[in-house]
């Protein structure tokens with residue numbers, strides 16, 4: 001199977017602010033867990049939103065294909081974009097749960113793209129669908145909380161429920177935009193463990209933006225670093241040196257003690273493992 005995400009010559013300019021993304025070309029294969037890093041404003045969230053079809057690129061050309069189907073090209077979404085988007089789960093920094101609904105009802109919302117609109121609107125789900133939602137909650141260790149209101153949960157618990165919603169949606173790809181940015185270290189580790197488990201056990205492709213380099217380094221097989229809207233590094237976590245990081249972040253604070261050992265290594269090296277010129 002070819003890449004499940006194929007981004008080619010993608011650029012994005014917001015108004016007169018200059019390019020947020022400049023001529024990005026990246027392939028991501030099925031089953032990869034890729035960490036997207038880079039300084040604030042380098043374009044990480046913008047890139048993720050293009051892959052999910054939430055934002056359209058410039059009309060000058062370039063586009064995104066997902067799961068072998070065109071998602072967008074030259075600033076236009078494809079006619080089948082809605083269908084493709086149903087196969088992508090999006091995890092937000094702020095969880096995006098409906099606070100007044102129960103945990104289970106939030107997770108069942110992952111099925112909205114798959115059930116008739118009238119059933120989804122009325123919240124009528126079959127027993128089998130509820131079992132699927134409960135199994136997803138069990139997977140993230142939240143089944144005991146199924147009947148609580150979402151607003152009663154801690155941030156880390158809410159993020160686990162958001163992941164259970166994506167599991168119930170039965171997605172092929174998970175895009176996670178700073179999923180641990182507002183969590184304490186223990187909750188952050190738990191959320192990253194769950195994403196890693198889904199990646200390794202289910203073979204789901206995970207593309208995750210992270211500010212915490214140590215988490216990106218230890219959990220992700222491959223690191224993509226953006227700087228000023230361009231790909232600055234694309235390679236194995238183990239090849240990411242303090243010198244590269246200092247260059248990417250424009251700092252001198254990374255040293256040999258900053259990075260933990262990667263928990264996994266790339267099965268096959270990415271072509272052109274080197275910092276872009």
Ligand SMILES: Nc1ncnc2c1ncn2[C@@H]1O[C@H](COP(=O)(O)OP(=O)(O)OP(=O)(O)O)[C@@H](O)[C@H]1O
Nearest residue numbers: 014015017020038039040041042043044045046047
């Ligand atoms: N909707 C928008 N309208 C105008 N400019 C935008 C919009 N979204 C993003 N930008 C700009 O695009 C650039 C990239 O922003 P983006 O949020 O993708 O960066 P980021 O790397 O995710 O940053 P952070 O790590 O702080 O979240 C920034 O200069 C930002 O101001």
